[in-house]
Amino acid sequence: MRRIGMIDRIVVIGGGISGLSSAFYLQREAERQGKKAHVTIIDGAPVLGGKINTLQRDGFVIERGPDSFLARKLPIIELAKDLGIENELTAQNENGKTSYIMRDGKLHPMPKGMVLGIPTNLDTFMQTTLLSDEGKARSLEDLDMPSDAPDGDESLGDFLSRRIGSEIVKHISEPLLAGIYAGDLSKLSIRATFPQFAEAERQYGSLIRGTQMQQQNKTPQQAPDYLPEELKKSVFLSFKNGLSTMVDALDQALQSVDRRMGDAVTAIRPLDGEDATARYEVVMESGEVIPADHVLVTVPAFRAADLLEPLVDVAELRAINYVSVANVVMSFEKSTFDRSFDGSGFLVPRSEGLRITACTWTSNKWLHTSPDDKVLLRCYVGRSGDEAAAMLPDEELKKAVLEDIQKVLGIDAVPIFTEITRLPRSMPQYPVGHLDNTSALRARLSEELPGVYVTGAAFGGVGLPDCIRSGKDAAMEILATL
Ligand SMILES: Cc1cc2nc3c(=O)[nH]c(=O)nc-3n(C[C@H](O)[C@H](O)[C@H](O)COP(=O)(O)OP(=O)(O)OC[C@H]3O[C@@H](n4cnc5c(N)ncnc54)[C@H](O)[C@@H]3O)c2cc1C
Ligand SMILES: Cc1c2[nH]c(c1CCC(=O)O)Cc1[nH]c(c(CCC(=O)O)c1C)Cc1[nH]c(c(CCC(=O)O)c1C)Cc1[nH]c(c(C)c1CCC(=O)O)C2
Secondary structure, rough: OOOOOOOOEEEEEOHHHHHHHHHHHHHHHHHOOOOEEEEEEEEEEOOOOOOOOEEEEOEEEEEOOOOEEEEOHHHHHHHHHHHHOOOHHHEEOOOOOOEEEEEEOEEEOOOOOEEEEEEOOOOHHHOOOOOOEEEHHHHHHHHHOOOOOOOOOEEHHHHHHHHHHHHHHHHHHHHHHHHHHOOOOOOEEEEHOOOHHHHHHHHHHHHHHEEEEEEEEEEEEOOOOOOOOHHHHHOOEEEEOHHHHHHHHHHHHHOEEEEEOOOEEEEEEEEOOOOOOOEEEEEEEOOOEEEEEEEEOOOOHHHHHHHOOOOOOOOOHOEEEEEEEEOOOOOOOEHOOOOOOOEOOOEHHHHHOOOOOEEEEEHOOOOOHHOEEEEEEEEEEEEEEOOOHHOHHHHHHEEEEHHHHHHOOOOOOOOOOOEEEEEEEEEOOOOOOOOHHHHHHHHHHHHHHOOOEOOOOOOOOHHHHHHHHHHHHHHHHHHHOO
């Protein structure tokens, strides 16, 4: 292969948070290490950000995709600092932290001391109205039950039912974890989602005791000094003007990086032979062809599979199913509401028979999102096994959601406006065996398509901080080869 000049050409496919973070760290670290890299970002959409999409409307800050992130996962806070936007961070409302779960048509507060649905405070657990006495007793059997973990990976559903019983799974774990993965617990990998649960059983012989010990032994969060106290205390953080603040700042920081927007990649072609001037050609819908020495694919797994299938076995990519969801955001006059709400929102288990899976009382959870005299609700529709509702036509969807809200909250207020966002095939479901699958796929790529890498929400965590960490890791891996 002949190379022109000494600059490595790196093409990043996908300008969501994973692709943007990788481009940012590629640019910054190449400069620091005195290496030459020419980075191009390509996205089929006309704007950067992927799933992150903030709408400013009539004084409201409306998130159409993710709305916040976990403060204890530092890569996003570090990136905010690197971008000089750490002063834009904002904490969740002190008085809007309790979440509720519906059972038999009523809302019950999540018992205090639950860690991702695992009881750690047995006194408050015994008092919860969410579970029957038999259900609670069954959960506590976990404390004395021998460990019977299978070798290797297991589904979250099998694991949790085995340890703490089916009633808590149905009424607490399932809805809570659907509030992260929109998933079906019987299909999600424990190792790829909550490895700490499996570790608790392995190390302490009990999920409950293990989770208590993990909480006790936790080294206090090393929140960076530049964060104000108020932010250090908050479990979730967001940005005062919405998460798009981060996308805009990345856009600014990447002004000198080449980009092609609104032009999807349709193929990656290996070049070989004496005359080749690059390892690959990246072909776009418009017909444009960009030479590349390294190609970083950050698009959803099913799109990555389409691009790579002609070149390599992509079984592991095809094994990652995606769930379609929608959210319906409604604003109201506070004065037309005959009740207030003291929490962040509520979750709806499948067994309640509603179409919404959850509702965030956004104006109470995030004070920056709404004028003082208004209420903003965000309702979620669609989960694994129940996706049709997310694709209902607008008017039907609005009606269905409003009916559900009226049923749960007993209100009959009429929204000032409604914003619907559909996110078809947007939530990746990590299947049992996902971690091994990912390693096998990456090993195959490095063997058969050197210079081609895959990263993003399909692999090392769906949360925004995980996507940033994965993007940065991929950048460092590529830089190490330059
Ligand atoms: C409704 C919803 C709510 C969520 N809430 C939260 C939350 O509150 N907190 C949190 O931390 N996380 C949340 N997440 C998860 C998080 O938003 C995502 O995991 C993350 O944004 C994914 O980023 P990404 O860059 O990996 O992928 P994406 O954002 O999907 O970016 C991929 C990009 O690739 C582009 N693309 C696709 N195909 C091609 C092609 N052929 N050629 C070129 N470009 C292409 C797309 O246009 C897109 O811009 C939520 C996700 C959803 C769907
Ligand atoms: C109670 C609740 C949750 N989540 C939600 C509620 C509703 C009411 C309210 O807002 O209070 C809302 C929600 N959040 C998310 C979904 C699924 C996707 C969708 O339908 O939009 C839903 C339905 C994505 C998410 N919600 C979250 C993530 C990211 C998690 C991560 O970074 O790994 C995503 C993709 C965060 C989240 N969200 C929740 C937990 C327990 C966690 C993780 C906490 C932890 O790990 O310690 C619960």
